[in-house]
Amino acid sequence: MGPSEIVEELKRLQVPHDAIAKVIGRDRTAATKMLSGKRSVKFNEVAGLEALIAEYRGGAPEVRPAPSPPVSVVPPIKNIARRIPVVGDVQAGVWLEAVVRETYEVEEYLPIDVAGYESATLRAMRVVGPSMNKLYPPGRFVVLADPAEAGIRNGDHVVVERRKDSLTEITLKEYVEEADGRVALWPRSDHPDYQEPFYLRTRDEADQDGVKIIGVVVADYRRRDRPPA
Structure with a gap:
């Protein structure tokens, strides 16, 4: 058929x-x-x-005769249906003016499918720096779903926005629910500068704009640079 x-x-x-x-x-x-x-x-x-x-x-599958082998066999090419926009970098420890962070433009697209998220709104960011290098070395792309669509689970990897005054930082961390009810955002790095977590504020604390989860990692992707011709 x-x-x-x-x-x-x-x-x-x-x-x-x-x-x-x-x-x-x-x-x-x-x-x-x-x-x-x-x-x-x-x-x-x-x-x-x-x-x-x-x-x-209610019957047996259709049995078809095996086709004669062709002279040359070309493997089928997967039909990539999704182009995910890359909207910037995610890098711990780099503070920029908030207006710079809020005016990202699409830089390129990743031609990949993410099973289970075909209908979700996805975007990608490029990992810069060593704050999560045990899992995502610099140059890796992380594909993000909106937290409102994907939900947030203990152990998720998340992209977090931190603000102070007119500055903002976008960073990648692991979401960990601790026994006392607090949520820790942990780096996963072998770099000595990235060994301690910071925390999401609770509902009882006044500063609700300090830390905000803006994306949940649902896939990652890395290109390979070929040697020069």
Whole structure:
């Protein structure tokens, strides 16, 4: 069966979206997009979907003769559907005028998919400096979801904004809920300057503008610089 035939048969048989999502290893949104024509059937999903169709028909999967091997085989190219904007750097210990931080422009795009966050608003930042170098060496990109969409969990890696007077700092830390109820933001670094946490203020403290979580890390990415030609 071809991709279009698979989609039509899934719709005809009224196969549940959750069953399709389980077969293709994605979330329910991906199955919905496939059935509505907004997402193509991938090469490595065909066999599983044919088996699913056979299950709902009550028969065995269609058996097709193996094609003759081509003279040269070109591996299929993954269809990258997402371009995530890079909106600046995340660097501990560097304080800038607030207006500079608030006027980021898109510098480039990362051509990557993040499973489970297909419908989320994502952006990326470039890691600069050693404050989280055990996990994200300088030059790595972190992909961020909005905390309101993704939620915040103990052990998450988060991008935090700190302010003092007219200055602001954007930094990457690990979110740790301590036994006394406070939330510590820890560096994960082998650099001696980055061995202590700072804390989110509680609701009982007056300065609520001091520290704010502005992104939750849901993926990371690094390019490789090739040697010169």
